Amino acid sequence: MTDWAVEASVSASRDASLVDAARRGDRGAYGELYGIYARMIHGILMARVPPADVDDLVQDVFLQALPRLNSLRDSERFGAWLAAIARNRASDYYRRSKGAAELSDPIAAEQIEDRAATGAEMAQAAAILAAIRALPDAYREPLILRLVEGMTGPEIAARTGLTPGSVRVNLHRGMQQLREKLGAIPMKSRAESSGA
Numbered sequence: 001m002t003d004w005a006v007e008a009s010v011s012a013s014r015d016a017s018l019v020d021a022a023r024r025g026d027r028g029a030y031g032e033l034y035g036i037y038a039r040m041i042h043g044i045l046m047a048r049v050p051p052a053d054v055d056d057l058v059q060d061v062f063l064q065a066l067p068r069l070n071s072l073r074d075s076e077r078f079g080a081w082l083a084a085i086a087r088n089r090a091s092d093y094y095r096r097s098k099g100a101a102e103l104s105d106p107i108a109a110e111q112i113e114d115r116a117a118t119g120a121e122m123a124q125a126a127a128i129l130a131a132i133r134a135l136p137d138a139y140r141e142p143l144i145l146r147l148v149e150g151m152t153g154p155e156i157a158a159r160t161g162l163t164p165g166s167v168r169v170n171l172h173r174g175m176q177q178l179r180e181k182l183g184a185i186p187m188k189s190r191a192e193s194s195g196a
Contacts, residue, residue, distance in 0.1 A: 011158050016075035023069050034062055037079060040159045041086045043145040047133060048090035057093060061086045080161025131181040132174075139174030142167055 015036070021029035041061050045054045065085050072081050132143050145151045145160075153171060157164040 012076035015078045019069060019072065019075040019078050022066070030062075030066060033078065037082055037159065038062075039149040039151060040079065040145060040156075041082065043149040043151070044083055044086040044141055045090055046129075046148055047137075047140040047144040048087070049093050051129070053093065057086075057089055061089050064089065077161060079159040083160050128178075128182065131178055134181065135174055135177055138170050139177060142170045143174045143178065146171055 015033070018029045018033050018036075022033060038058060041058050042054060045057045045061070049057060061082065065082055068085075072078065129148075132140060132147070135143065141160075142156055142162075145156045146153070151159070153167050154164055156162065157167045160167075162170075
């Protein structure tokens with residue numbers, strides 16, 4: 001058994017015991033689950049909805065999941081189940097928000113200008129986030145979880161229920177596409193930071 005498989009098994013077992021405790025009304029156990037999965041949910045939502053709304057939606061996902069815990073068939077699959085709730089919540093966000101901008105649209109010019117006023121780094125970060133969000137779904141989510149939330153490949157796999165191989169491939173292909181997109185985006189701060 002690989003180190004990753006052992007870690008995933010221990011993680012799934014810990015999650016199952018926390019889920020079972022939360023089902024019995026232990027709010028502390030649910031709080032621990034929140035601590036373990038909040039970054040993942042934040043990343044999933046960051047890949048799908050405007051950044052300004054992500055924090056509130058993270059709370060919504062956990063509030064929606066709590067009364068539904070008894071519908072979870074396999075306690076060891078809590079992460080994948082919670083990820084599905086987050087993806088559905090992001091879809092609901094757009095159904096409820098008439099006139100919301102398409103995810104693939106670039107960030108509004110005034111938002112980038114506002115960020116540029118606070119520093120070139122913020123404008124560059126906004127452009128990179130926009131480039132990631134323009135990628136296909138299969139690459140967007142793992143890249144956000146890796147680059148924004150700081151999760152490792154095995155951690156992404158263990159928490160989302162994806163296989164380590166698919167996470168590895170999606171990260172690799174996503175990074176290739178991101179490099180291509182960023183190569184096409186003029187970034188003034190690149191020249192400024194290199195001293196040119």
